Amino acid sequence: MTATLAYTPDHVLAPVRRRLFGSFVEHLGRCVHTGIHEPDHPTADEDGFRGDVLALTRELGVELVRYPGGNFVSGYRWEDGIGPHADRPVRRDPAWRSIETNQVGIDEFARWARKADVEIMYAINLGTRGVAEALDVHEYLNHPGGTHLSDLRRANGTDQPHDVRLWCLGNELDGPWQTGHKTAHEYGRLAAETARALRQAEPDLELVACGSSHSRMPTFGQWESTVLELCYDLVDHISLHAYYDPLDDDVDSFLASAVDMDRFIDRVVATADAVGARLKSDKRITLSFDEWNVWYLSRFQADPPTEWRTAPPLIEDTYDVTDAVVVGNLLISLLRHADRVAAACQAQLVNAIAPIRTEPGGPAWRQTTFHPFALTSRLARGHVLHTSVHAPTTPTTRYGDVPVVDAVATHDHDGTTTVFAVNRHRTQPVELHLPPHPAHVTEAWLLHDQDPTAVNTAHHPDRVQPRPLTTDTTDGRPRAVLPPVSWCAITLRDTP
Ligand code: AHR
Structure with a gap:
């Protein structure tokens, strides 16, 4: 997807x-x-x-x-x-x-x-x-x-x-x-x-x-x-x-x-x-x-x-x-x-x-x-941008068909853009394509676990924590693969 x-x-x-x-x-x-x-x-x-x-x-x-x-x-x-x-x-x-x-x-x-x-x-x-x-x-x-x-x-x-x-x-x-x-x-x-x-x-x-x-x-x-x-x-x-x-x-x-x-x-x-x-x-x-x-x-x-x-x-x-x-x-x-x-x-x-x-x-x-x-x-710094998402849908009992991916982007006057996105699908990964950016990724974080029921406890307080997300660029578009049931933040800085 x-x-x-x-x-x-x-x-x-x-x-x-x-x-x-x-x-x-x-x-x-x-x-x-x-x-x-x-x-x-x-x-x-x-x-x-x-x-x-x-x-x-x-x-x-x-x-x-x-x-x-x-x-x-x-x-x-x-x-x-x-x-x-x-x-x-x-x-x-x-x-x-x-x-x-x-x-x-x-x-x-x-x-x-x-x-x-x-x-x-x-x-x-x-x-x-x-x-x-x-x-x-x-x-x-x-x-x-x-x-x-x-x-x-x-x-x-x-x-x-x-x-x-x-x-x-x-x-x-x-x-x-x-x-x-x-x-x-x-x-x-x-x-x-x-x-x-x-x-x-x-x-x-x-x-x-x-x-x-x-x-x-x-x-x-x-x-x-x-x-x-x-x-x-x-x-x-x-x-x-x-x-x-x-x-x-x-x-x-x-x-x-x-x-x-x-x-x-x-x-x-x-x-x-x-x-x-x-x-x-x-x-x-x-x-x-x-x-x-x-x-x-x-x-x-x-x-x-x-x-x-x-x-x-x-x-x-x-x-x-x-x-x-x-x-x-x-x-x-x-x-x-x-x-x-x-x-x-x-x-x-x-x-x-x-x-x-x-x-x-x-x-x-x-x-x-x-x-x-x-x-x-x-x-999330600066301004929220009008962000549209083109994604396949998945059926839900309570809300009908919903897009598998939801996202929003913010942009700061220092040339930094951050995209926040989720993959709501329970079994399928999604390839996320950002718009073409003359920019490089400065940080990218993924919240995900092979076990979506994993928790943190007093004895294992850091069992679940954000890990670096791998990104690359194809045809000028930054890209990342979001595993099922995951949230991510990707920050890019404009290249002068
Ligand atoms: O946050 C817990 C409770 O949820 C609050 O006291 C109440 O306002 C709401 O129903």
Whole structure:
């Protein structure tokens, strides 16, 4: 099989937005406690943050981290997590049936974010709380000083405002599982009034309204339409969430998950633009894909937590090579939509459905899915190019016939082009032909294994890792053979 790519450096779609390389830290399972924070760990720093996890976070190339949830945020009182540690209340977290010690709160997280060199995306509780509490947390985080809550922050050790720019107006409030679940109208009104109040406090915040929890929600489409009609002028972004699970062992469909992500994005863009047209607005709403990943959700649903425990090992999925190829392909889809997707967060960062895993008191290691994220974040530079793929198709149960190869290219002003591509076929290699380039390959990486179910573990942390990909040039066209179930990145530099 052969696949051919077409792109030119002057046919630009959009800048590579660095916020596409976002992640997510929720008070969920062991993401915070024994994930980013473990005061007794041998690598812990003076603030109790695991040094090994901080180093891996930097290596992953994360730019933005959503915090503190997720389902967790819809029952959360942010003020439980500030001030002297001995005074912080221990609470129930109904969302994950866990006990929250509150030993890490926003001041600690902001300190961690500075060390990791990431921007914070802060989610406020619009499940069990409302406008007043949103204003309070904003005053605590962003007001310079001279008021009760900003002075409290200073007294708690953070003199300068945290200056959070990007705010989520709640989380997944369309979902009946959400604490404080709402109808679209109830949520749209609350989001509008919260946004209005936050903008009175600080006009240039970036605000994200909740879209649908996934594209199969019965209210999908109608929810976005109603919510945006109520807050179109008050928000900047609408959120999307999507998790992919190889249900019924249908690996062919699973490998084509990016087809679903493409359609989901296109439909939300169409819905948002239709609302804009109805409102006769020139404003364009952008998208915040603030939760996406592979998640073996059906396993979690079959065995949910029954006991109230502190930092239980929840949803610690172990990812294989196939999962990593899907993750690489989802990143291709996000880049392909960089004209409308302004931010994206892989959920989550550590332990809970995460590219980084830890053992309490023990090692931290890279899951298979770490690698396509890290390479895409490092190599996607400059602008995303309009990229077309001519490839044979393969049948899938869920998405019909899909191209075997998916790809996108980015181009930087220094003359560097990087192609990201996947071969979604389970048994057949594909010969990939790039356009004729007066260029030479500077690096090329392949993520693949003879065994697509191979995984990394604490004992074999580097069993799966990117290996150099062999390339050559035929008739002026760079070329590479992509084995079945593989992801690759090929960087070329223009020859003067
Ligand atoms: O990321 C795990 C959970 O998935 C989040 O808490 C929730 O928002 C979503 O349903």
